[in-house]
Amino acid sequence: MRTRDLPKFESDGLTLAYESAGDGPPVLCIHGFASSGKVNWIDTGWVETLTTAGYRAITLDNRGHGASDKPYDPEQYYPRDMAQDAVALLDHLGIERAAVLGYSMGARIAAFMAFEHEERVACAIFGGMGMNLINGLSDGNDIISGLLAPSLDGLTHPTARQFRIFAEHTGADREALAACMETSRQPMARADVRRINVPVLVAVGEADVMAGAPEPLAEMLPQGEAFTIPKRDHMRATGDKAFKTAALAFLGRTFAVDS
Numbered sequence: 001m002r003t004r005d006l007p008k009f010e011s012d013g014l015t016l017a018y019e020s021a022g023d024g025p026p027v028l029c030i031h032g033f034a035s036s037g038k039v040n041w042i043d044t045g046w047v048e049t050l051t052t053a054g055y056r057a058i059t060l061d062n063r064g065h066g067a068s069d070k071p072y073d074p075e076q077y078y079p080r081d082m083a084q085d086a087v088a089l090l091d092h093l094g095i096e097r098a099a100v101l102g103y104s105m106g107a108r109i110a111a112f113m114a115f116e117h118e119e120r121v122a123c124a125i126f127g128g129m130g131m132n133l134i135n136g137l138s139d140g141n142d143i144i145s146g147l148l149a150p151s152l153d154g155l156t157h158p159t160a161r162q163f164r165i166f167a168e169h170t171g172a173d174r175e176a177l178a179a180c181m182e183t184s185r186q187p188m189a190r191a192d193v194r195r196i197n198v199p200v201l202v203a204v205g206e207a208d209v210m211a212g213a214p215e216p217l218a219e220m221l222p223q224g225e226a227f228t229i230p231k232r233d234h235m236r237a238t239g240d241k242a243f244k245t246a247a248l249a250f251l252g253r254t255f256a257v258d259s
Contacts, residue, residue, distance in 0.1 A: 006067050011088035012081060017067035018089055020058045022051030024257050025122075026095050029059045030086060032104030032128065032238070033184065034167045034177055036066030040103055044239030053248055054257035058098070060089055062109070063180075070176035077180040079105075079188075083113035087120055097122045099255045101247065103238055104128040104211070105184055112188065114196045123199040123254035125247050128234055130204045131212030136187040139210070144181050147174040159210070162235065190220065199223040201250040205237035206230050225250070 006017040019037055027050050031040035037059030041047050050057040061068040062082055071077075086109060090098060099122050102110030107129035114121045126133070137143075139159040146160030147167060155161045167174050200221045204214040206228050218224035227246045229237045237243060 006061070008067075009089055009092040011063075011085040012076075014063050014069040014071070014076075014085075016063060016069065016085055016089070017061040018059060020056065020093070021047050022054075022056045024054045024056050025251075025255055026056045026058055026090075026093075026098040027251070027255075028086060028090065028098045028100050029057060030082075030100065030102040030106035030109050031059070031062060031065065032106050033181065034065070034163055034170065034172050035103075036170065037061050038066065039170055040106070040238060046101075046239065046244065049244050049248070053251075055099075055251070058089070058093070058095075060086060062106070064176040065172065065180075070173045072175055072179050074179045074182035077183045079108050079112045079184055079186055080116065082109045082184065083116060086110075086113050087117050090120055096120070099123050099125070099251055101125045102127065102129070104234065108133060108184070108186075108188070111193070111196065114198050114200070115188070115192050118197060121198050123201075123251070124196075125201045125203060125250065126217070127203045127243065127247075128205070128208060128211050128237060130202060130208075130214040130217050132210065133188050133212070133217060134190055134193060135212055137185040137210070140181050140185050144178045147178045147181070166235075193217070193220050194222065197222050199225075199250070199254040201225055201227060201247065203227040203229055203237075203243055203246060205232035205234060205240075207233040208237060210234040 218226035
């Protein structure tokens with residue numbers, strides 16, 4: 001859990017935290033459920049990877065997470081609202097367009113951002129999110145129950161246990177996370193996915209049973225391409241070297257650093 005002060009900005013009446021490192025074309029990194037900018041992007045080496053490649057890496061703590069405000073009202077966690085937070089951060093930093101790198105819930109937020117704010121998104125990477133962008137998350141209610149349970153004792157659902165352990169490890173506010181899980185998993189309509197008209201890389205771990213298949217989603221996107229992260233499940237794909245290599249290659253084609 002963070003102890004240092006982070007820069008803040010305002011969005012939708014909430015105070016949210018972010019960090020920025022490096023210079024060059026901006027890449028906005030949106031973390032997954034129960035994580036934070038630090039856990040998802042700094043600790044896994046993504047910020048170092050992006051800045052070394054000549055990009056500016058901007059990490060956002062989503063509402064309900066990290067050092068940002070944590071409302072307990074589920075109505076405040078729809079992906080459309082969190083996508084607006086991401087746009088508000090770009091406004092705060094004076095950035096007109098950025099590449100958007102999202103993982104899991106962050107990829108869902110990135111999808112809504114690319115659909116509703118296309119002019120702000122140069123390209124997008126949907127990590128850990130395949131067809132479940134459309135189909136939704138079947139384990140959501142089990143995860144909520146696991147987060148709100150008195151303890152780990154008696155929790156047998158594997159995904160619920162996994163997220164409860166992760167939340168405790170990161171020192172997260174479990175009540176805020178439970179509220180977030182209720183609405184942040186809102187599926188995106190197929191028709192809307194087909195209208196995301198920016199280049200998108202869909203990257204999913206080979207052993208990821210939570211994300212859904214990447215290829216059908218990539219085929220549905222007008223400028224989509226799929227990448228399978230070898231031998232990785234949902235949790236362990238996040239900082240994978242092959243994922244980073246594929247992401248940098250994709251950025252090089254769609255949002256290149258000026259030589």
